[in-house]
Amino acid sequence: MKVRVPCSLAALLLLTGCVAVQPVQPAPDREDVTGVAIGSRPVADGGDLVMALSAEPDKLDPTTSSSLYTRYVMNAVCEKLYDIDADGNLVPQLAAALPTISPDGLTVTIPVRTGPVFADGTPFDAAAVVTTLQRNLTLEGSSRKSELGPVADVTAPDPATVVVRYKTPFSPLTAALADRAGMIMSPTALAAEGTNFGAHPVCVGPFKFVERVPQTSITVERDPLYYAADEVHLDTITYRIMTDANIRAANLRSGDVQVADSLSPQDVDALAQEKDVGLLQTGSFGYQAVTFNLGNTEGTGKPPGRIDTPLATDPRIREAFSLSVDRTALVNSVFNNWYEPACSFVPPDSTYSTEASEACPTYDPARAKQLLTEAGVELPYRFTMATSNTADSLRLAQALQASVVAGGFDLTIQPVEYSTLLDQQTSGDFEAVQLGWSGRVDPNGNSASFLSTGAGNNYSGYSSPEADDLVKAAARATDPAQRAELYGKLVTVVQRDNPIVYLYRQRSITGYTTQDPGVAGIETYADGVVRLSRAAFLAGGK
Structure with missing residues (x-):
């Protein structure tokens, strides 16, 4: 199904007319809360914890997996x-x-x-x-x-x-x-x-795999062979698939699940006032972006082919799209200021962050239209963007759709179930796709596999000898300052070619129940993973 939202509907999505959005408010300071410690509180030995998981993981194979939810x-x-x-x-x-x-x-x-x-x-x-x-x-x-x-x-x-x-x-x-x-x-x-x-994954871990019911749940149980088994408290963890953020929030409120990931910014302010709900939140090493298919004709990991469309062959069109996106206004309107604009794969708090990696294209729809005219394409320029069919993803896509009108674009939205979208991204069955990456502590993990010719996560099919050389040089360098400079140069190349247009960084917002008996030992870090291996139900009340 493809969706084209008219301006009148876009206005209902916190947008005014086709372009303007709510006045941008300064982002509030968000203090990271990465865990709820057990501390000296007594805990129960055993118990079955249920976590509401916001998407279906792909294969539980570390070699081939590309889903954040598989990492959970x-x-x-x-x-x-x-x-x-x-x-x-x-x-x-x-x-x-x-x-x-x-x-x-x-x-x-x-x-x-x-x-x-x-x-x-x-x-x-x-x-x-x-x-x-x-x-x-x-x-x-x-x-x-x-x-x-x-x-x-x-x-x-x-x-x-x-x-x-x-x-x-x-x-x-x-x-x-x-x-x-x-x-x-x-x-x-x-x-x-x-x-x-x-x-049937088998590893060393506090839990071992039991079963998977597709589209429904994955269950793991305590492994008595684990070398630190005395530090593991739960009997089982069931990851229950709940793709609707409202349903995750409702199940958390009711106590039917004890942990819920990826809470929507639409819900989090209200949840913060709930007496039986606690919240963890932290910034992200990763990003959300729009990836354009420039040459992914045979699937990732294969040599790039050729796609004969203006969007794939002319970087001026992709630059025009980037200039048509008011990132700050989108974050403010769509995500209630909980997320932050982003324009590169290097997080701002990284050792490797520089002015070059933090540089953001100016919102300039007039220049965007000029670039499209120079490219010789008919205005508005039309293309289709696939995106996850979750409420927050569709809200963003519809806001993008309305925003880029002023830059000369007519964007069609194609909502797709998350695991199917991952398959389409890998196979190259898309014109543009809106997805993200949960991020890694070293920028190489956010760039090499996505931007190097023929790399395993190069969904764009992007191939640039200049980018390849910079990726390799940054990986070879041992001095942090030198690596930071090289990543800044790589960002400049990527912002010139725009195989990926970076949009924003999420905050990982995880909810947990404090209803008697309550849970503790839950952690979430900037790599986006919710950690439950040492989680426990509290004994004797909260």
Whole structure:
């Protein structure tokens, strides 16, 4: 289904006429609340926690997954070599310590824990790590290959040591191993399941996979083999799929679910006043954006093809679209000032943020129309944008649709169910798509896989030798200031070519029940993942 909203309807969506929006208000200070600690309060041993999940995860396979919601589930069942803490620092998880790097930057040595076992009883050791990393590097359709960089080989000289050798230095490795690339899978299960691993995932984790009911729920249960089983309190976690934000909020209020992710900014101010609801909120490493299909004709990871439309071939049209978007006004009107405008893949609080990475195209619809005229296309220029069919996504899409009219565009909206939209994005079955990325602590994780020619998440099919060189140079550099400068240059190239037009950064807003007995031990960080592995029901009241 495709939707074209007339100006009169757009006015009902907090827009006035076809372009103007509510007066922009200064964004309030939002204090991060990343967790609700157990502290000295007694907790129950056991219990079945239900989390309302805002979208259906894709395959529970760390090598191929691209969904944030898969990361929620996998965080409970599949530990990584490294993780981040609430402050964004990299910390060991299945690794025994941070890596050591040779003076030439080509050899990375990772000490790993001894003693853990996978949920199927297979011993965890360096050889198992090698098996996972080699799969990430070689499996067809891997989304992790580009995240790991130019690996020459991976070896395990002894059971407690992994050595990664590089063709050229690669600074972002530790950060990459703090996400899906570092989730270590049971070699026994990989041998048995092959590419079907995602249907029966087996890892080292506080919980183990039990069952999945498509479009309904995913259930995990406490793993007695987990090396820190005494720190795990719940018996089970059920991730119940609830795509409607209003339904998630209603279930949270009623106590039918104890945790709910991605609460809508439309609901959060009211929820904050509820006596039986607590809220976690934090900024994001990631972004929401519009991605244009420039050459994704055979699917991601394949060499780009050619798409003979003005939108795909003429960067002036994409620049005109970027100039037609009033990001600040959109955030103010659509998201009640809970989110922040964004114009690049580098978050403003990052070590690697610079003036260049924070530079935002000026809202200039007159210049946008001039660029379209120079490109020789008929006005208004028409194209179709696919987006998730959730209320907040449609609200944004309709606001965008109205906003870009002044710049000379006639945008048609195509609402699509989230998991189907991920498939369309991967296969290249779109003209433009509005989706986001939950973000990584190192900018390489927000850029290389999306902007490098033929990379696993290069949904645009973008290919630029200049961008490729900058991605590689930033990954090779070891000095943070030099890396920051290179990422700023990369942002400048991307804003020139506009394969991706960045729009805004979300705040991760997670609700939890405080109704007796209440829950604690829940955390959410700037990587967007809600962490439940140490969650518990409180004993003896709140």
